[in-house]
Amino acid sequence: MILLHWLGLIAAAIAGLIVSVLAAGALVTLIVTLRVAARFPPQGPYVEVNGGRLATIEAGPKDSPKGIIVLLHGASANAADPMEGVGRRLAGEGFRVIAFDRPGFGWSDRLGGRDMAVPAAQGNAIAQALDRMKTGPVILLGHSWSGALATAIALDHPEVVAGLVLVAPVAMPFPSMGAVPWYYRVALKPPVTWLLGRTLATPVGLSYLERAGRAAFRPQDLPEDYLDRSRSALVLRPQTMIANLHDLIGLPAALAAQAPRYGTITAPTVIVSGDADAAVPASRQAEPLARAIPGARLVLLPGIGHMVPYVATEALVDAVERLAEGIAAPGRETVAP
Structure with a gap:
């Protein structure tokens, strides 16, 4: 009886500790969410689409003779990330630049809930937004996760795509989450995800934010002002x-479904990747993708890591300029590097 009594006291103490930790986490989450929202408010106009609205950041002349570049950001990011990396530089060259917060990121609504997790669904929303903005065909610049998004748009909505610039892209199939540890699978159960997302995920994410940035930039250094310029903390909500x-989680299955269609892409395409990218190795993504898309031009940057828009801005701008010139004057863009 004494043993059972002590076991009961220990269980109660552990339960109380868990409740206290979760309560503290919930409070920190609320404070961080409010502070992040106040520090990084919406910057540009919204576009109404089915199910809600998408937020944008715009730069450059509204009526540009050079054309429109649409920036699509990667995972854990928002529209400010590519805009601050390469977008404002392109605007300075005379392009109209539109950066979208992908559905559920930055200040964009998630629109279709979890159904919006696949590139094709997000591509439908982006294509609808471009149609409502009356942009005509645009050059899509998709970084990292949005390599999959840009190619999905080119496949499903070729009428809105004048050209593709795929930067350190994730677009080729890769292994699913089947081999992840058991605790990841538990965390992905909807009730557990909901609980952790509103208690512990934000404080833990905050402590890792700078470390994650350094990992993304390797082998280059993390710029001192990157986290502020890119408004990275918006992902902590x-x-x-x-x-x-x-x-x-949904990307592997989505890529397995769309990759066999890459041979049908007709938009002029340039793929820019660093040969020192440890996050998305070019040998597994950029190089086979260049072989899969007819006529794609591959630009491999020696010694450059994953954050090409920041650490190889001029090379990326040059690739965009060449592609735009080739679109304006067919035949000028060649497959030679």
């Missing part, structure tokens, strides 16, 4: 963290 998780 619970709904965004959950959306980001679902996007990452």
Whole structure:
């Protein structure tokens, strides 16, 4: 009886500790969410689409003779990431630049809930937004996760795509989450995801934010002002963290479905990747993707890691300029590097 009594006291103490930790996490999550929203408010106009609205950041002349570049950001990011990396530089060259917060990121609505986790669904929303903005065909610049998004748009909505610039892209199939540890699978159960997303995920994410940035930039250094310029903390809000998780989990199956169609892409395409990218190795993604898309031009940057828009801005701008010139004057863009 004494043993049972002590076991009961220990269980009660552990339960109380768990409740206290979760309560503290919930409070920190609320404070961080409010502070992040106040520090990084919406920057550009919204576009109404089915199910809600998408947020944008715009730069450059509204009526540009050079054309429109649409920036699509990667995982754990928002529209400010590619805009601050390469977008404002392109605007300075005379392009009209539109960066979208993908559904569920930045200040964009998630629109279709978890159904919005696949590139094709997000591509439908982006294509609808471009149609309502009356942009005509645009050059899509998709970084990392949005390599899959840009190719999905080119496959399903070729009428809105004048050209593709795929930067350190994830677009080729890769292994699913089947081999992840058991605790990841538990965390992905909807009730557990909901609980962790509103208690512990934000404080843990906050502690890892700078470390994650350094990992993304390797072998280059993390710029001192990157986290502020890219508004990276916006991903720490619970709904965004959950959306980001679902996007990452759903990507392998989505790519397995869309990759066999890459041979039908007709948009002029350039793929820019660093040969020192440890996050998305070019040998597994950029190089086979260049072989899969007819006529694609591959630009491999020696010694460059994953964050090409920041650490190889001029090379990326040059690739965009060449592609745009080739679109304006067919035949000028060649497959030679």
